[in-house]
Amino acid sequence: MQYSLVAVLALAALADASVLKSLSQRSLAAAQAPDPTCKNGVRGLYVDGTSDAEQATNALLSPAQKAAAPQKVACCAGYCGECNDYLDPSMVGEGRHLMKVGDKIVAKYPPYRGKSDDAWFAGTVTTISSTTCSIAYEDGDSSSDVRFDEVLYAPSRDAKWGKGALRGNNKKPEGAKQVSMPRKCENVRGQASKDACCASNVINKQCGIEAIILGTATVNPANNCLKLCSESHAPCIMDDPKAYNLVAPSRNAADNCSTAVETWRQQAKAALGTR
Numbered sequence: 001m002q003y004s005l006v007a008v009l010a011l012a013a014l015a016d017a018s019v020l021k022s023l024s025q026r027s028l029a030a031a032q033a034p035d036p037t038c039k040n041g042v043r044g045l046y047v048d049g050t051s052d053a054e055q056a057t058n059a060l061l062s063p064a065q066k067a068a069a070p071q072k073v074a075c076c077a078g079y080c081g082e083c084n085d086y087l088d089p090s091m092v093g094e095g096r097h098l099m100k101v102g103d104k105i106v107a108k109y110p111p112y113r114g115k116s117d118d119a120w121f122a123g124t125v126t127t128i129s130s131t132t133c134s135i136a137y138e139d140g141d142s143s144s145d146v147r148f149d150e151v152l153y154a155p156s157r158d159a160k161w162g163k164g165a166l167r168g169n170n171k172k173p174e175g176a177k178q179v180s181m182p183r184k185c186e187n188v189r190g191q192a193s194k195d196a197c198c199a200s201n202v203i204n205k206q207c208g209i210e211a212i213i214l215g216t217a218t219v220n221p222a223n224n225c226l227k228l229c230s231e232s233h234a235p236c237i238m239d240d241p242k243a244y245n246l247v248a249p250s251r252n253a254a255d256n257c258s259t260a261v262e263t264w265r266q267q268a269k270a271a272l273g274t275r
Contacts, residue, residue, distance in 0.1 A: 035075070036229045042076045043076075075234045077234050078234060080196060087184070096177060108120060132144070185201075205225050207227055
């Protein structure tokens with residue numbers, strides 16, 4: 001049977017398309033995308049909410065994610081190594097204080113930013129997020145948008161700091177220290193990695209969910225958000241509790257990898273009627 005050149009080329013094109021499709025499917029399978037059980041990433045810890053890692057993450061979640069049921073679990077990028085919100089003491093810096101809720105401090109008052117009167121006021125740290133903290137000032141005011149560079153740790157400061165003779169843009173309590181709130185996940189392999197390696201950031205960036213962006217409750221925009229792992233790959237958000245406790249299959253290739261060749265040989269001999 002003879003084929004025209006056009007027919008041969010058409011058949012070759014179909015064969016190439018089939019090969020490319022097969023390779024594409026294999027690539028997707030290898031990449032595990034979507035990846036509902038985070039096999040291709042690093043899962044955040046999921047136990048019962050009482051572990052140190054879970055508490056560190058839960059403290060930084062947006063109100064919408066804290067109230068979510070079931071509890072969300074982060075699937076961080078594979079290169080992260082870990083998926084949590086642990087602090088890295090080595091990154092705190094000499095002479096700095098690692099800020100904690102309940103610290104007695106002096107801080108600027110955000111509404112005064114850029115004004116001629118921008119004094120330091122006595123207050124107490126009430127909550128801490130990944131970029132800002134909330135301060136309850138001794139005079140009764142409060143703010144949830146205080147930057148870390150606007151806070152000084154001053155446990156022995158006068159409760160009236162910022163009033164009368166204790167008021168001044170550069171008037172700071174003796175021994176006041178700068179504060180720091182770094183996390184190991186923010187600088188993995190020397191790159192900005194908080195939205196890929198910090199568990200709370202990953203969860204808070206879920207598409208269509210309200211997050212706190214620059215101190216304001218805002219729904220994550222479609223062009224800057226992370227999908228569920230059932231729809232995407234790491235970094236992504238796991239929302240299926242059944243996926244947290246993976247059950248090993250009753251049988252897999254490793255069960256007989258040492259006997260597969262010999263088993264095949266015996267079956268071949270039986271088929272040929274040889275011994």
